[in-house]
Amino acid sequence: MKKIYFIILIGGIICFGLSIACPIFAYDVQKLANVSVEGDFTLGPGKIEVFLDPGKTTSRTLLITNRLGKAMKFKVGIEDFEGSPTGQKAAVLLGEERGPYSLKDYLEPELAEFILAHGERMVLPIEISIPENAEPGGLYGSVLISTAPIEEVPEGEEGKAKGQVQIIGRIASLFFVKVKGAVTEEGVLEKFDTVNSKKLHQQGSISFSISYRNKGNIHLNPYGIIEIKNILGKKIDEIEIEPYFAMPNSLRLREMKWETRLSLGYYTATLSLNRGYQDIVDEATISFWIIPWKILLGAAIVIFLFLAFIRWAMTRFEIRRKP
Numbered sequence: 027m028k029k030i031y032f033i034i035l036i037g038g039i040i041c042f043g044l045s046i047a048c049p050i051f052a053y054d055v056q057k058l059a060n061v062s063v064e065g066d067f068t069l070g071p072g073k074i075e076v077f078l079d080p081g082k083t084t085s086r087t088l089l090i091t092n093r094l095g096k097a098m099k100f101k102v103g104i105e106d107f108e109g110s111p112t113g114q115k116a117a118v119l120l121g122e123e124r125g126p127y128s129l130k131d132y133l134e135p136e137l138a139e140f141i142l143a144h145g146e147r148m149v150l151p152i153e154i155s156i157p158e159n160a161e162p163g164g165l166y167g168s169v170l171i172s173t174a175p176i177e178e179v180p181e182g183e184e185g186k187a188k189g190q191v192q193i194i195g196r197i198a199s200l201f202f203v204k205v206k207g208a209v210t211e212e213g214v215l216e217k218f219d220t221v222n223s224k225k226l227h228q229q230g231s232i233s234f235s236i237s238y239r240n241k242g243n244i245h246l247n248p249y250g251i252i253e254i255k256n257i258l259g260k261k262i263d264e265i266e267i268e269p270y271f272a273m274p275n276s277l278r279l280r281e282m283k284w285e286t287r288l289s290l291g292y293y294t295a296t297l298s299l300n301r302g303y304q305d306i307v308d309e310a311t312i313s314f315w316i317i318p319w320k321i322l323l324g325a326a327i328v329i330f331l332f333l334a335f336i337r338w339a340m341t342r343f344e345i346r347r348k349p
Contacts, residue, residue, distance in 0.1 A: 052085075053136050053137055053140075053148065053150050055140075056148075058145050059145075061144065063095035063144070064093040065093070066195070067090060067171070068089075069197040070088070070199075072198075074200070074201050075204070077203075078154065078205060080157065081160075082155075083156070084153075084154050085151045087150065088148075088149075088150045088152060088169060088171075088199055089148070089150075090148040090171050091146075091147040092143065092144050092146055093144070094144060094173070097143045099141050100139060100140055100141070100142060100148070100171055100173060100174070101139045101171070101172050102137060102169065104133050104167060104168070105120055105121060105122075106127075106166060107120060107125060108125045108166065108273060108276065110277065110278075113277035113278050113279035114279065116270075116273075117273065119198060127165050128166075129167030129203055130167045132154060132155050132165065133154060133169060134152070134153040135152050135153075135169060139174070154201070156205055161205065162205050163243040163274075164203065164205070166200070166245070167201050168199060168200050170196050171197055173196075202245055202271065204244060209244045211242045211303040211304070212240070212241040212242040213246045213248065213302060215236070215237070215238055215297070215299050215308035217235070218235070218236055218312060219234070219235055220234055220235065220312065221233040225313075228316070228317070229286055234265075234282045234295060234297075235279060235280075236280040237278075237279055238277070238278050238279075238299070239272075240276055240277075242274055243275070245272060246272050248272060248299055248300060249269040249270070250298045250299035250300050251267060251298055252267065252295055252296065254284060254293060254295050265282050267280070267282060286316065289316045290317065291316060292313065292315055293314055294313045295312050295313075296311045
């Protein structure tokens, strides 16, 4: 019996030593079937949202797929991002700068670079570790995947990699981390109007502009609907606004389009926008006209020409009755 315990003990020590010497990696490279050559690569998901207590650690997985038609090296970078004070951009990558709600020090990809053949997909874990002294609120960072020159390629891929000498592009996956605790949620609808405040439209696409300001210390996800009514007050259409993010202490502009059919007259559009917290809804109504003057002008010209032809015909031909 002692001999059995001794063997188990030695086996456990060996296994522990091997686990230290040869760490187990969670990343995985998958070979996908029938991947067409698109001249690019894909990264998903584009947005990852996480809730964490201070001092806690979790991980999320990114999927990178090579559709370039040849083997390629990929590099993994980390950058903070923030919102835009003018609202023109949803998120602004900060490069080497540290953002006001920095997450870059708390994101750790399992690999800094890797090589994928065409049709291969990397399953890449990203560890998220929040320090014990983190304050409640939002932390924001991005994982960027970029292509780079290949220095060494897998056996059998040498011919495919020739001529690859420059960076082609990069794609970012945005990480939104909410550190649990007392946070400041405060957002407001600042303005709802047609783009450029245009009140007279023809047929076609009519664009609405939504300005939403986040005054808090955590991102918000507003959503809602726009109801279109005619001059009689009858609802004729509805536009759904899917949830979108607004960064802390920033302005977010959102455009929504209404594809009109054959329409003519006076219309109203009413926006009901949920602020993204406590089920608070802001409402605003605007009015506009749809007058397809080109169509009306064309129809008027046709009618005028037809009446002119009738008049000309009546002056040139005499209608006689039979005796």
